[in-house]
Amino acid sequence: MAFFYYSLFATLCWVGVIIYLLINGRKMAPLDLQAAAEVEPSVAIIIAVRNEEADLEKALQSVCKLNYANYRIVVLNDRSTDGTAAILETFTGKYQNLSVTHITELPYGWLGKNHALYQGYLNSTEEWLLFTDADVEFHPDALSKAVGYATRNRIDHLCILPEVISRSEMLNAMLGTFTMLFTLQFRPWASSNPKSKASIGIGAFNLVRREAYEQAGTHQQIKLRPDDDLKLGQMIKAAGLKQHVLIGKGYIGLEWYHNVQQFVNGLMKNSFAVADYSVLKTIGGIILILILIALPVPLMLLFGTKTEQGMACLILIFQSIYMTSPVLPNKWWHALMIPFAGLLMAYISARSAFITLKQGGIYWRDSFYSLDMLKGKV
Template identity: 75%
Template sequence: MTFFFYSVVITTWWLAITLYLLIKGKTIAFLKAQPLAGAQPSVAIIIAVRNEEDDLEKALQSVCNLSYSNYRIIVLNDRSTDCTPEILATFLTHYPQLEVIHIKDLPQGWLGKNHALYQGYLNSNEEWLLFTDADVEFHPNALSKAMVYVDKNKLDHLTILPEIVSTSALLNSMLGTFTLLFMMQFRPWAASKPKSKASIGIGAFNLVRREAYERAGTHQLIKLRPDDDLKLGNLIKAAGFRQDVLVGKGYVGLEWYKNVPEFVNGLMKNSFAVSGYSLLKTLLGITFILLFIALPVPLMLLFGTNTIRLMACLILVFQAAYMATPVLPNKWWHALTIPLGGFLLAYITARSAFITLKQKGIYWRESFYPLDMLKGN
């Protein structure tokens, strides 16, 4: 009877959450649907790079070839030891709108990327700042369309949900579960509502009005946050400025990680930070993932009655319907890997907390940051 009740609760929850996410997801507009012609105020595109030789050339080429007429690119080379400086030197000879600043030292109390982005701001004077990553590829009209949307909606901050692709089929299926949980936790469709506590910021595309960035506190307030992109969005929303989000499919994209091990190691660095380094929040999050995401379908199919197995099949239908939504870069059959993705994300979350607590801090780009210092920020 207890297992039957659990199965009913889980099936009802999946029906409700699927309808909720499908309805709310459709309210997020697409960047590609925005008009092209409009005002073009000055924009500084700020990119922090460190040992990015594998992805930098292709991504930077796309940034240099934007159709926008009033922008400058500021690349902060943060102590790279690979061929990144040579790649940047080659670009400098061909693109006059590009400026490269080489950072040789990291001040105490800063994460390298956060410090580099802040230095980009200090070396700019443009009306708008676009913080982006060194592996992001842009459609030539991406910035023009974004600025038209910003001007039309009187925004202070616009972020883009990028199209995430990978050559690994397994990783692509895992990303389906990640985006599902991301949407549930951050509710990006609500970021534009002034009375909602929801906020959003994506490292691939954080476009912010200079005045809003300064009044929100700049990266100085989040200098030790591994999740600086999310926290920047939080700062801007908390300061009372208007923000919104668009889907960047076809216009803003990146290969976030090349395979599952890279995905695990990458998320391991900041998963505990997202919970504010709270062990209680982390344990609650892991429990939720296991009970509602990873375990239900396998348990119901393996140990349930025929009625419970039917409910498990209904859950799979709900999940497949959500995975097929055009907002996400997923396939319907990625629903079959949700349990595996759930176990993987629970493992990442648990191990991130365990390692951080065990070593009483985190290692970030070869530098160690004590937990007390991280919590203070």
């Protein structure tokens, strides 16, 4: 009888969650439906790069060909040791609105990327700052539409959810579950509500008014946060500033990781940070993932009665509907991978916490940061 009630609880949770996500997902408008900017205020596109030779050239080409008259590209080469500097040199010779600053030393108490982005701010004077990553590709009209939306709606901070794709079909299936968990945790649609505590920050596209960035405290307030994009959004919202989010499918895109192994290694670096380095939060999150995401459908199908197996099928139907929603690049059958993805997320959270605690901190871009330093105790 207990298993029946567990199955019923899991089914009601899943049906409720999917309906909740689908309804609220519609509150986030797509970028492609927005009108271009009528007036073009100055924009500095700030990109921190480190050993990015694999993706940099293609991404920079897209940034250099934006249909926007009043923008400048500020690239911070953060101690790269590969061919990044040579690639950047070819671009500076072709595009007058692109400048490169080579960073050779990292000051104490900073993560490399955060320091580089802050240097980009110091090396700019533009009215708007767009913090983005070195592997993000832009549609030519992306910036104009984004700035147009931001200025018409008089907002201080605009995030755009990128279209994340991978050459690995297995990873694409994992990304669907990751996106679901991300949206459940951060509720990006609620970030525009001043009465809500929800906030959002997206590393691929954080467009913020210069005055708002300064009022929020700049990257100086988040020097040691691996999740700097999320924390930037949190700072801006906490300062009482206006924040919105749009869906960038077809306009902002990137291949986040090439395969599942890269995905696991990448998330492992900052999963514990997202939990504020709290063991209790981490354990609680892992338990919820196992009970509600990884285990219900397999257990119900393998050990359940016909009624419980029917509940499992109902869960799969709703999961499949979600996987085909506009926010995701996935296919309906990726719902079948949700249990495995849940196990993988639980493993990432557990191992991230274990490794961080065991070594007493994290290694980030070849530098070690103690846990006390990351928590601001030293």
